[in-house]
Amino acid sequence: MNQAAQYIRRELAIRLVRAFDAGKLREEIDQIAVKMRPKNEPSSRCCVYHDRAVIKYRLMALLGYSTEDESDEAKMLASYLDDIIADVEQGKDPYAKLDHRMSPLSVCGPACSGCPDAKVVTTENCRGCFARPCMYNCPKKAVSIVGGRSVIDQSLCIKCGKCVTACPYHAIVKTSVPCEDACPVGAIKKNEFGVAQIDFAKCIFCGKCFNACPFGAVMERSQLMQILLAMKKGEKLVAMVAPAATKSFPGKIEQLLTACKKAGFAEVMEVALGAEKTTRHETAEFVERYERDPKTLMTTSCCPAWVNLVAKHLPDFIDKVSLTPSPMVYSREMMKEKNPTLKTVFIGPCVAKRSEARRKDVDFVLSFEELGAILAARNIDVMTCEAYPVERPAEATARNYSKSCGVTEAVIKEALSKIPDFKLNSKQINGIDKKQIAMIKMYLSGKIPTNFLEVMACPGGCENGPCSIG
Amino acid sequence: MEKVKVEICCGTACYLLGAVQLMRLEERLPEKLKDKVEFEAKGCLGLCNDDKLGGAPYVRFNGTEPMAGATPDKVVARIREILGMEEI
Numbered sequence: 001m002n003q004a005a006q007y008i009r010r011e012l013a014i015r016l017v018r019a020f021d022a023g024k025l026r027e028e029i030d031q032i033a034v035k036m037r038p039k040n041e042p043s044s045r046c047c048v049y050h051d052r053a054v055i056k057y058r059l060m061a062l063l064g065y066s067t068e069d070e071s072d073e074a075k076m077l078a079s080y081l082d083d084i085i086a087d088v089e090q091g092k093d094p095y096a097k098l099d100h101r102m103s104p105l106s107v108c109g110p111a112c113s114g115c116p117d118a119k120v121v122t123t124e125n126c127r128g129c130f131a132r133p134c135m136y137n138c139p140k141k142a143v144s145i146v147g148g149r150s151v152i153d154q155s156l157c158i159k160c161g162k163c164v165t166a167c168p169y170h171a172i173v174k175t176s177v178p179c180e181d182a183c184p185v186g187a188i189k190k191n192e193f194g195v196a197q198i199d200f201a202k203c204i205f206c207g208k209c210f211n212a213c214p215f216g217a218v219m220e221r222s223q224l225m226q227i228l229l230a231m232k233k234g235e236k237l238v239a240m241v242a243p244a245a246t247k248s249f250p251g252k253i254e255q256l257l258t259a260c261k262k263a264g265f266a267e268v269m270e271v272a273l274g275a276e277k278t279t280r281h282e283t284a285e286f287v288e289r290y291e292r293d294p295k296t297l298m299t300t301s302c303c304p305a306w307v308n309l310v311a312k313h314l315p316d317f318i319d320k321v322s323l324t325p326s327p328m329v330y331s332r333e334m335m336k337e338k339n340p341t342l343k344t345v346f347i348g349p350c351v352a353k354r355s356e357a358r359r360k361d362v363d364f365v366l367s368f369e370e371l372g373a374i375l376a377a378r379n380i381d382v383m384t385c386e387a388y389p390v391e392r393p394a395e396a397t398a399r400n401y402s403k404s405c406g407v408t409e410a411v412i413k414e415a416l417s418k419i420p421d422f423k424l425n426s427k428q429i430n431g432i433d434k435k436q437i438a439m440i441k442m443y444l445s446g447k448i449p450t451n452f453l454e455v456m457a458c459p460g461g462c463e464n465g466p467c468s469i470g
Numbered sequence: 471m472e473k474v475k476v477e478i479c480c481g482t483a484c485y486l487l488g489a490v491q492l493m494r495l496e497e498r499l500p501e502k503l504k505d506k507v508e509f510e511a512k513g514c515l516g517l518c519n520d521d522k523l524g525g526a527p528y529v530r531f532n533g534t535e536p537m538a539g540a541t542p543d544k545v546v547a548r549i550r551e552i553l554g555m556e557e558i
Contacts, residue, residue: 003488007487010487250485259482376481376483379481379514380482381482381513382482382485383480384514469486469490
């Protein structure tokens with residue numbers, strides 16, 4: 001986890017909201033970078049000027065822009081702000097217009113360090129020993145001893161790392177490109193300029209690169225400004241808070257609901273209420289599939305990065321994904337039934353939800369970090385907030401959706417209440433990475449039998465999502 | 471000997487900017503210090519303001535002494551100082 005990048009992201013969001021609330025954002029937005037990195041003070045990169053340049057791009061992303069789409073380098077942030085204000089006034093969706101790819105992620109070129117390609121190399125620590133475990137353990141005969149030192153032939157090396165572990169002097173190291181290592185689907189690669197670039201046709205928006213990059217170069221395109229502007233305009237927004245919030249914020253979820261209300265949301269609800277519906281329908285769907293074919297395999301549909309993974313990389317298995325809508329979608333339905341004019345805002349720890357929200361007509365997505373920034377800027381202290389008087393709290397199993405195995409437990413409990421001798425051969429994928437994708441394929445193809453496969457892109461579940469606080 | 475009282479500001483700004491890590495410090499405290507410190511998570515201590523946003527997260531020692539930019543390491547070091555303990 002890149003804490004320095006997290007810190008600056010959150011600090012910028014707080015500053016942005018504070019300036020907005022004070023009515024000074026337009027005059028101050030281009031000065032934020034200078035104020036945060038004054039000359040003669042320590043810098044995080046080579047110099048304060050580089051820091052300032054990257055801060056500008058971070059603010060662009062916070063305003064909702066993709067840094068790749070910058071066409072005029074001289075364009076000031078104030079001018080970007082004007083554009084967004086004009087769009088919101090006219091009821092246009094700036095997000096759609098600005099980006100044909102509609103990606104919630106953006107790589108900031110000037111922040112990317114262009115890490116050298118991953119390779120295994122021998123360092124000066126090599127003693128040119130007699131045993132030569134590097135040479136004898138190499139399955140590709142890529143290691144030879146030249147001039148009393150181990151040398152690796154890069155054209156033969158497959159980067160298996162056997163020599164790295166075999167060397168008693170720790171003389172061989174494997175260098176890596178953290179974003180490429182973290183991406184489970186090979187969607188991020190360096191382009192011809194040596195800068196990381198996301199292939200949006202492959203990207204499942206899991207957000208792994210977002211947290212893996214030690215330079216904080218992967219940025220999330222925020223809808224914060226649109227939400228602030230909509231609130232100011234007097235539009236009625238509903239805060240739909242994901243169950244993962246309990247791990248990201250102090251206090252109980254009811255206290256956070258009060259905090260959201262104080263922050264200016266017209267309505268509040270916990271998404272766990274939508275999760276209850278997901279449980280009912282998903283269980284019914286499973287039982288129906290099971291009755292039709294006892295060998296059936298169904299997999300969960302609530303993790304959007306997982307659904308994206310199947311759709312983009314395992315399309316043959318798309319019919320295995322449950323057709324049951326996610327808790328967010330049910331929550332939206334519930335609020336729209338109550339009042340169709342409400343604008344829905346999903347608040348969670350997830351990057352991929354931004355892509356699901358677009359498909360499912362949820363108006364906005366706010367990350368926990370961004371909600372935290374609004375609360376901090378408006379001096380709302382969750383811990384000291386009263387509990388919100390909810391009609392009823394959501395069921396415990398629904399609130400557990402944010403944890404790995406939570407969905408499976410909810411479905412089993414629900415099924416047992418209907419079918420007393422219900423048995424489920426369930427399997428869980430607790431965090432998607434390259435190795436787990438190989439496991440997933442074993443399950444989906446039936447090589448390892450299971451009939452209910454729960455997949456969570458984040459280890460431990462949503463509560464450890466890329467935009468969670470903790 | 472009286473315990474060192476460490477109040478961790480859990481106002482939303484401090485919480486967001488690092489107090490979460492400080493709250494886990496209690497479990498990770500070195501064995502020698504365990505029964506000598508008392509942690510308390512507090513609502514906003516009112517120590518941050520616009521200019522010093524970079525100062526969050528804040529903690530307060532023994533009810534009077536604030537520390538800006540608190541990290542687990544800095545907090546432990548200060549606890550040792552207050553207790554008059556040598557560095558390990």
